[in-house]
Amino acid sequence: MTAKLESLTVSAPATSANLGPGFDCLAVALDLGNAVVISRRPGPLEVRVTGEGAGELAEDASNLVCRALAAGLGSLDGLAVECRNRIPLGRGLGSSAAAICSGLVAANALGGLRWTPDELLARAAEMEGHADNAAACLTGGLVAVGRGPVARPVPVPEELSFVTVIPESRTSTTAARKALPEMVPLADAAATLANAVGLALALAQGRIEDLPSVLEDRLHEPHRGTLVPGIDAIRALVDGEDCLGATISGSGPTMLLWCRRDASDRVVAAAQAALARAHVAGTVRPSRPSAAGVRARWTGGADLRLARAVG
Numbered sequence: 095m096t097a098k099l100e101s102l103t104v105s106a107p108a109t110s111a112n113l114g115p116g117f118d119c120l121a122v123a124l125d126l127g128n129a130v131v132i133s134r135r136p137g138p139l140e141v142r143v144t145g146e147g148a149g150e151l152a153e154d155a156s157n158l159v160c161r162a163l164a165a166g167l168g169s170l171d172g173l174a175v176e177c178r179n180r181i182p183l184g185r186g187l188g189s190s191a192a193a194i195c196s197g198l199v200a201a202n203a204l205g206g207l208r209w210t211p212d213e214l215l216a217r218a219a220e221m222e223g224h225a226d227n228a229a230a231c232l233t234g235g236l237v238a239v240g241r242g243p244v245a246r247p248v249p250v251p252e253e254l255s256f257v258t259v260i261p262e263s264r265t266s267t268t269a270a271r272k273a274l275p276e277m278v279p280l281a282d283a284a285a286t287l288a289n290a291v292g293l294a295l296a297l298a299q300g301r302i303e304d305l306p307s308v309l310e311d312r313l314h315e316p317h318r319g320t321l322v323p324g325i326d327a328i329r330a331l332v333d334g335e336d337c338l339g340a341t342i343s344g345s346g347p348t349m350l351l352w353c354r355r356d357a358s359d360r361v362v363a364a365a366q367a368a369l370a371r372a373h374v375a376g377t378v379r380p381s382r383p384s385a386a387g388v389r390a391r392w393t394g395g396a397d398l399r400l401a402r403a404v405g
Contacts, residue, residue, distance in 0.1 A: 100133060100393050101131060101132060101133040101392070101393040102131070102132045102203055102204060102390060103130070103131045103132075104129065104130045104132070104199055104200045104203075104390045104391075105128070105129045105130075105391075106128050106129075106130075106191075106195050106196045106199075106231055106387075107124055107125070107126065107188075107230075107234065107386065108187040108188050108189070108192065109122065109123050109124065109187065109188030109191055109227045109230040109344075110122050110124060110187065110188070110258075110341075110343040110350045111226040111227045111230070112226070112311070112314065112341065112344060113236075113293065113350070114289065114309040114311045114315070114339065114341040115286045115287070115289035115290040115293060115311045115313075116238070117311065117313045118225075118226055119239050119290070120226065120236070120237070120238055120239070120248075120290065120293070120294075121188075121227055121236070122236040122250070122256075122383050123230045123231060123234045123235060123236075123384040123385075123386070124258070124381045124383065124384055125382045125383070126181060126187070126258075126379075126381065127180060127181065128145075128178060128180055128189070128192045128193070129177075129178040130159055130175065130176070130177050130178070130196045130197070131176040132173055132200055133174045134172055134173060135174055136172060137172065139154070139155055139160065139170040139171060139172075139173055140174040140175065141153040141154055141155075141174075141177070142174075142176045142177070143179065144176070144178050145177075145178055145180055146179035146180060146181060146182055147179050147183050148179070150183070151177070151179075151183075157175070157193075158190060158193040159193045159197040160175060160197065161197065162193065162194045162195075162196070162197025162198045162200075162201065162218075162221060163197040163200055163201045165197070165198065165201065165217065166201025166205050166207050167201050167205050177193075182260055182348075184265060184266060185260050185261070185264060185265070185343075185346075185348045186265065186342065186344030186345045186347065186348045187258070187343060187348055188227040188230070188344065190222060190227075191218065191222055191227035191231045192231055194218050194222055194228065195228055195232050195388050198218055199214065199232075199388045199390055203390050211232065211233070212242070214232055215228060215232055215243055215245060216243060218232065219243050223267075225243035226239050229245035230387070231387060231388060232245070234384055234385050234386045235247055235248070235250060235383060236249075236250050236297065236383060238294060248297050248298060249297060249298050249300075250297060251297065251300040251302050252355070253354055253355050254355065254383070255353055255358045255380065255381070256350055256351060256352060256353065256382070257337075257350075257351040257353055257361045257362050257365055257380055258349070258378070258379050258381045259324075259328055259348060259350075259351065259365050259369065259377075259378050260347075260348045260376050260377045260379070261323045261324065261347045261348070261374055261375065261376040262375040262377075264347070265322075265345050265346045265347045266345070267345045269345075270318055270321060270345030271345070273317045273320075273321065274317050275317065282313065283312075283313065286311055286313050289309065290308075292304065292307070292308035293305070293308045296308055302352075302354065303338075305338040306332065306334045306338050309339035309340075309352065311341070314342075315341070315342050318342055318346055319342075322342060322346045322347045323372070323374040324369055324372035324374035325342075325349065327368040327372040327374075328349045328351070328368055331364050331368055335354075336354060336357035336364075337351055338352040338353060338354070339351070350381075351365060358380045359380070362379070365378045
């Protein structure tokens, strides 16, 4: 059946990792995403990038989507790949995870490889260097990632929403990781672990009123704050009512504001004003958790979610 189909569209969501105390083990998929359209036609590989990264990202086999595709298919001759990007680059919103996961799921579908979800996650984590963003990207929703890697879903209360504060400046994951100390005090590790457990329980039990007390991190955020423009102004928005918390998204510099769904517009306006006062150029957008992870759709066919893509 696959040979009769002409093209495949794969969509992948943005992700926010760490979520405060969940360093390298918690992440959530967001309602912003990229799409990759792959068509079969005679000739060598062709790559086109539009949107975010156009004129900057490689338009050849070294493109991250193509590298993930090649990990499953080998030769990419006979393919035309169009990357339609909406996820900002270098902002801590999982653009690399989206590229890798899109390529791997596309290879799985195009090559009939029948990789399982666990195998897809393992391959994505190997390419990415960590599993949190990839896990949320592949499965959607909010996930806790353990050794293996294995992803476990964490329920997200319906009344919870987010606001992403995205500075124009970028932060590299490498630089952000170099900012971290090799060792941390035992008390800081224990406090952060307690908050991570408390966060998972608050979400699972729908107790969003508990979020202000469990979002503090002592492992990575104190060392990365200088990489986030306007971080003090953004954190000052947390009032325990409309805005329940502020966490660095991945390596930054994006900040994720946790808020009540009915307060989202007010938090957006407050964040825009805070950026202006801090003289920080950036974009503020309301964001909802995305229940959908990577999706693949054949031209003219029905929607194929991950479970069907792996057959």
